[in-house]
Structure formats: C-alpha cells, structure tokens
Amino acid sequence: MTLHPEHDFIGLAPFLRLSIAGGDLRQVAQVLLEQARQDQDNPNLWMNLATAFFTLGERDLGLTIQSQALQMQRRYTLPARRQPARSRLLVLLNAGDLAENTPIDCLLEDSDVELIYQYISAAEPLPADLPEHDAVLVGLSVTDTSQPILDALVPLLAHWPKPVINAPQHIPNVEREAASALLQGVPGLLIPATWPVDRSALAAFADGSRSIEDSFPGGRFPVILRPTGSHGGHGLARIDSAAEIDAYLAAEPENSFYLSNFIDYSGSDGLFRKLRVALIDGQPLPCHMGVSSHWMIHYLNAGMYEDAAKRAAELAFMEGFAGFAARHATALDAIHRRSGLDYLCIDCAETRDGELLIFEIDHAMVVHAMDPEELFPYKQVHMLKVKQAFEDYLYRLQVQSAASVRR
Known part of the structure; x- marks a missing residue:
C-alpha cells in the first residue's frame, strides 16, 4: 500500500483490504510512524497511523495516537474517487476503535460520494463550522461514551435542513438487550x-x-x-x-x-450457516454467508477461502437471495420498521423450521467487496448492488430534499 505524497487521510478501507489480502500491516504501520515523526503536525498521518494500529488489534496504542490526531483536527475528508462528487455525506463519529462507528468507507470505495468525517463530543455535538453537505449519517455505535452524544444530537438533528440517515434516537435500538425486546413477537422471526x-x-x-x-x-x-x-x-x-x-x-x-x-441453527448436514444481510431504506441485500462446522462463525476463519464447496454454497445463497427475501419479508420489514434505522445490517440464520434467527442487528458492521476476485468472483457482482443501493438512496434523499426546499 502506498500513501499519497501529501499524506492524505485514507480511512479504514485500504488497511482492511491489505489485511484481507494477507499484507504486512506492521510494516505499513512502521512506515507511517516514521512519516509521522518527520511530519508531527500532520493530523492525517496520525489518524492513518491510529487506524493501522486498530486494524492490527493494538487498541490501546491506536486510541492514544487517535487522541493526538483529534487534538489537532476533528474533521477528516475522503474525497470522492470520481470527481466531481455527486453527493457529500457528513458522517458523525465518536472517538474510539473500529467498532465505535459505521465503517461506511468500506462500502463506498471507489464511489462518487465524498465522505466528511466529523468527530464530535457531548460538549460539542454539532460544531458551528460544519461544511456544506447533502445528507448526514449518524455513525456512532451504542457505548457508554456515545450515549450522551446521541442524546445531545436528538434535538439538534430533529429539524436539520438536510436528510438525516439513522436518526440518533433510534441508534440504541441495536443494543443487544433492546433489540431482543424490540423484535419479539414477529411472525417467522426468532431472536432469543x-x-x-x-x-x-x-x-x-x-x-x-x-x-x-x-x-x-x-x-x-x-x-x-x-x-x-x-x-x-x-x-x-x-x-x-x-x-x-x-x-x-x-x-x-x-x-x-x-x-x-443457545439455539441450534445447524442444517440437516450438520453445518452452520451465518448470513449477513444489509437493509438500505428497507431494501434487503445479501452481503455474505459463512459456512462452518462450528456454531460460532466468523467469515475470515470459517474456511471460505480454502473450501470451494463453501464458496459454491455462498454463491447459491447470493444468487437465490430473492427467494430468501420473499420467505422472510415479514421479518425483514419488521426489523426495518421497529429499529427505525435507514441503514443497518443483520447477522442471521435460517432454522430447520424455516424461521429467521437473528444474532445481531447493527449499523456498524463491516460491509465490503475486498475478498480476492479470483476466489469470489460473484462477490463483486452482489456487493456492487449493495453499494449502488446505498448511493441510490443518497441521491433519492437529495432529490427529495431539493423538492422540499422548492416547495
């Protein structure tokens, strides 16, 4: 991975892509550290370095470096890859590790959307000098430190002149206990x-x-x-x-x-299948399916890279997703409506009885198209649909907002 000579802020996506490809992240972090030592007043370099350490799992070191970057600057911009930008999305973030905020740049790689990352706090939830933007995405997760910020945002964003994606009052609905209570009693949906x-x-x-x-x-x-x-x-x-x-x-x-x-969600063959589905303005789209002999599935260690049969099963899931969405239309619609969130992801499975078993709903899951194309050619096709659905949603919001202003 090479950095722009001006040491621009590059976000999470390049680091995650390198990690998935098996690249040497520690060497990259070392290069960034040397650059930061030589250019100590460059907040972009320090924020890039913090992201590198977060990706390496060095959370405490990443937080220390991130804090240093935020003391210098609290706004970081990822220009649209294709210019001019068709949309400018203001993303509100909380200081913290990779689980703290929505990693939207991983979904919107190589898009014509400019991402403006604004780190906020309870003391200053919306700075007075916010730049021009077409929509706002509340990217904060639910944590002890983010809840006061979310509370402060509720009245401020209630009548915001631009569309707000994932209104702050709805973010706590993804917390595990809250989601479990919220989704009880939905026909065809099982959440312990x-x-x-x-x-x-x-x-x-x-x-x-x-x-x-x-x-x-x-x-x-x-x-x-x-x-x-x-x-x-x-x-x-x-x-x-x-x-x-x-x-x-x-x-x-x-x-x-x-x-x-614990709910046994193994199939008739004894294998477990964990699905990730994105809901964008209520539209369900497939992101991936991990297949494993163990109940606790993480895509990266499920053997998807080594086993062609598992990839074939994932391909069949993604190609046949319309049938999945139709079978679980009531459950998916209830998740969208009850959560109140415009963009979120669902980790789920189908039980042998045909119910949709929900493990987690969250707006901060990683959604990407970074798996090697030679092994996962179908991923590029389907993840492009997810990315396009989000971009189309942004553009619809812009059109609706402009029409509202004209009225």
Missing part, C-alpha cells in the same frame, strides 16, 4: 431473549445457589455468554452446564455480561 447478568449472579449459578431457570423466564442450558459491549466474538462462549461457568469467569475479567439461550 437477552438478559443482563453480573459476575456475582454467574458465580451463584456456578455454585448452585441460584439457577438460570428460576432467574430468567425460559432460561435453560446451553446458554450463550458474552461481555456487555463486546463485538466480533470477543468473550463469546457456549456454556452447556453450570459446571463450565467458573472456567469462563476465570478467563473473562469483565463484571457485566449478556446471557441468552
């Missing part, structure tokens, strides 16, 4: 109840002084445990009996967790 539980309660389950069955209506082993606020499978575990809880707690230092019943 999610219960908050602290460390002391888990210890009581382990020693037998309390039971999951008596503590939570419908609770039973096996269960899924994960630390509150975790993403990407960090701390996620299936617990088959109370005897396994002590070992889990010994490995996890956190004090608060989410607990839910």
